[in-house]
Amino acid sequence: MSQNTEKHTPLLQVIDLHTSFKTDKGEVKAVNGVTYTLEEGKSLGIVGESGSGKSVSAYSIMQILDGNGHITQGKVLFKGEDITKYTPKQMEDFRGRHCAMIFQDPMTSLNPVYTVGNQIMEAITTHNKVSKEEARKKAQEMLELVGINDAPRRLKQYPHELSGGMRQRVMIAMALVSEPSILIADEPTTALDVTIQAQILELMMELQKKLGMAIIIVTHDLGVIAQMSDEIVVMYGGRICERGTAEDIFYNPCHEYTKGLLRSIPSVSNMKKKLVPIAGTPINLLNMPKGCAFCARCDNAMKICLTQVPEEVRIDKTHLASCWINIRDNKYLHEEEAEVKA
Amino acid sequence: MSSEYLVEVKDLKQYFPIRTGFMKTTLLKAVDGVNFGIKPGETLGLVGESGCGKTTVGRTLLRLYKPTGGEIYYDGNLITDQNMIQYRPKMQMVFQDPYSSLDPRMTVEEIIGEPLDVHKLYSNAKERREKILSLMELVGLNAEHATRYVHEFSGGQRQRIGIARALAVDPRFIVCDEAVSALDVSIQAQVINMLEELQEKLGVAYLFIAHDLLVVRHISDRIAVMYLGRVVETADADELYDSPIHPYTQSLLSAVPIPDPNIAKNSKRIILEGDVPSPLRMPSGCAFRTRCRFATEKCAQECPPLTDRGNGHMVACWNK
Numbered sequence: 164m165s166q167n168t169e170k171h172t173p174l175l176q177v178i179d180l181h182t183s184f185k186t187d188k189g190e191v192k193a194v195n196g197v198t199y200t201l202e203e204g205k206s207l208g209i210v211g212e213s214g215s216g217k218s219v220s221a222y223s224i225m226q227i228l229d230g231n232g233h234i235t236q237g238k239v240l241f242k243g244e245d246i247t248k249y250t251p252k253q254m255e256d257f258r259g260r261h262c263a264m265i266f267q268d269p270m271t272s273l274n275p276v277y278t279v280g281n282q283i284m285e286a287i288t289t290h291n292k293v294s295k296e297e298a299r300k301k302a303q304e305m306l307e308l309v310g311i312n313d314a315p316r317r318l319k320q321y322p323h324e325l326s327g328g329m330r331q332r333v334m335i336a337m338a339l340v341s342e343p344s345i346l347i348a349d350e351p352t353t354a355l356d357v358t359i360q361a362q363i364l365e366l367m368m369e370l371q372k373k374l375g376m377a378i379i380i381v382t383h384d385l386g387v388i389a390q391m392s393d394e395i396v397v398m399y400g401g402r403i404c405e406r407g408t409a410e411d412i413f414y415n416p417c418h419e420y421t422k423g424l425l426r427s428i429p430s431v432s433n434m435k436k437k438l439v440p441i442a443g444t445p446i447n448l449l450n451m452p453k454g455c456a457f458c459a460r461c462d463n464a465m466k467i468c469l470t471q472v473p474e475e476v477r478i479d480k481t482h483l484a485s486c487w488i489n490i491r492d493n494k495y496l497h498e499e500e501a502e503v504k505a
Numbered sequence: 506m507s508s509e510y511l512v513e514v515k516d517l518k519q520y521f522p523i524r525t526g527f528m529k530t531t532l533l534k535a536v537d538g539v540n541f542g543i544k545p546g547e548t549l550g551l552v553g554e555s556g557c558g559k560t561t562v563g564r565t566l567l568r569l570y571k572p573t574g575g576e577i578y579y580d581g582n583l584i585t586d587q588n589m590i591q592y593r594p595k596m597q598m599v600f601q602d603p604y605s606s607l608d609p610r611m612t613v614e615e616i617i618g619e620p621l622d623v624h625k626l627y628s629n630a631k632e633r634r635e636k637i638l639s640l641m642e643l644v645g646l647n648a649e650h651a652t653r654y655v656h657e658f659s660g661g662q663r664q665r666i667g668i669a670r671a672l673a674v675d676p677r678f679i680v681c682d683e684a685v686s687a688l689d690v691s692i693q694a695q696v697i698n699m700l701e702e703l704q705e706k707l708g709v710a711y712l713f714i715a716h717d718l719l720v721v722r723h724i725s726d727r728i729a730v731m732y733l734g735r736v737v738e739t740a741d742a743d744e745l746y747d748s749p750i751h752p753y754t755q756s757l758l759s760a761v762p763i764p765d766p767n768i769a770k771n772s773k774r775i776i777l778e779g780d781v782p783s784p785l786r787m788p789s790g791c792a793f794r795t796r797c798r799f800a801t802e803k804c805a806q807e808c809p810p811l812t813d814r815g816n817g818h819m820v821a822c823w824n825k
Contacts, residue, residue, distance in 0.1 A: 361777075387762045460691075
């Protein structure tokens with residue numbers, strides 16, 4: 164593919180990913196053509212409301228979808244290799260060794276009948292040929308790494324004996340045993356209190372610096388996204404509305420949905436002003452509109468929005484949006500056209 | 506006796522006996538001596554982490570639990586031991602979970618009509634119907650929704666039904682217990698705006714219980730911060746956020762992720778060590794001392810009282 168100059172291969176590329184679920188009521192297209200890139204050691208935030216497909220897009224990377232769900236189209240390239248073509252055996256190796264995941268509720272994702280130590284050691288022995296004693300030592304090191312004091316005692320405890328924040332630390336320890344290059348965190352702090360959330364986010368950033376891994380953080384919380392991400396993907400109705408650097412998204416939102424989202428949250432600047440909510444109700448994935456998914460709730464919807472899905476256009480070097488209004492007003496695009504004409 | 510407060514609690518206590526072993530019970534002090542007052546048409550925000558007793562305060566206040574100790578006043582009347590039926594039309598509640606707090610076997614009309622039936626607030630069927638429709642209009646539901654069942658609605662619409670039910674009896678005071686927490690952000694703003702508009706229109710007072718500190722600041726006139734069953738600081742909303750005094754409030758506020766990348770990435774956080782202690786094993790003295798940077802010996806011996814630091818800014822701390 165690449166010619167003379169060595170082409171830079173990003174760590175992870177998701178290209179035109181489609182995922183759907185077969186249900187009694189019909190096919191639910193949870194993810195409809197999602198494209199993004201994750202560079203080594205960077206943080207990517209995926210933000211959206213419930214049903215936007217943000218979690219499913221992350222589950223698709225790991226291929227841990229429910230039985231009735233499958234990737235229908237698109238590629239996921241890990242260091243240039245398409246992992247959707249992997250055999251189940253290869254995939255097993257990919258999970259854990261190269262890419263690990265932590266979930267929203269650490270109580271339901273830890274096994275209540277095994278001790279914490281057992282579960283971490285299982286993660287270690289699955290991917291490495293080590294003796295039980297070595298695994299125990301490694302497990303203890305991992306607990307210390309994630310800031311759990313008194314590790315030898317904690318190893319013998321069961322998940323119910325730990326607090327929510329502690330359980331999430333155990334999950335992180337488990338995810339990181341093989342030093343994966345990607346950590347996917349699906350709403351990692353949603354179930355936690357703010358002070359504990361601050362501890363966990365701080366820990367994740369610290370570990371990222373120490374181990375140099377890339378993080379995909381999936382959340383609905385714009386505050387968490389602002390703090391954690393270098394780049395942000397905004398999703399609605401299974402599609403990407405807008406993506407760019409954190410600064411692009413927060414200071415120069417271009418998609419009507421992103422703008423609406425930022426107006427509807429209380430922040431320091433609009434404290435005494437009335438919030439501007441987004442009218443209407445979230446989209447029903449069984450009944451997707453023909454055009455832009457957001458058009459029914461958009462104040463500035465045009466005729467074309469109802470009938471055609473907008474293409475993604477470049478706003479500037481790092482910033483892309485899929486909105487007809489941007490296509491109409493896009494200076495970058497018009498400049499390019501003018502150049503071509505000239 | 507008349508007072509400036511619509512609702513006032515003095516030294517409110519709510520203990521629950523918990524079985525901790527064979528033939529052994531321990532008292533869980535969910536609320537341990539809470540004082541505050543809410544003026545007519547005012548919003549008091551109540552914040553704190555899970556397990557700090559904020560929901561219990563709301564429920565005890567409405568006498569859904571029988572308080573272990575303390576006094577509750579409504580409009581100057583002591584209601585701690587009163588028959589609540591006469592006060593129910595004045596004091597209502599909106600619950601957190603719009604899925605479990607609405608009966609799935611009832612239509613919207615039946616749900617909103619039930620409080621009207623209980624308190625006999627109409628003279629004939631036509632009036633009842635009119636009242637229900639005007640309530641639905643008030644919270645932004647269409648008239649054709651009246652015959653539908655709850656499962657046909659989205660979370661935000663369900664919360665509107667819950668609010669319409671609370672408003673049916675024309676209350677002067679509503680406890681909103683995490684009323685917007687289960688909703689998506691775009692829908693959250695709809696409900697917050699609606700609550701604010703209703704307050705302007707009808708003059709209701711709210712006790713707004715929530716853990717989202719930015720939402721609480723937005724909606725509240727005054728805010729009380731709770732930690733392990735006690736109020737540690739109360740002040741006007743802006744004052745509390747701009748110059749918090751109690752070390753717990755300071756770290757709580759600094760832990761809030763601000764939706765602005767430059768502020769969020771550059772702000773200095775006060776990260777609290779460890780977890781909230783179990784309320785079954787409360788630390789002696791000040792409950793926060795086990796996680797406090799400024800704790801001294803005195804904190805372990807005596808529980809600090811709430812003292813006024815000017816402008817009604819009340820703080821319970823020995824060192825600040």
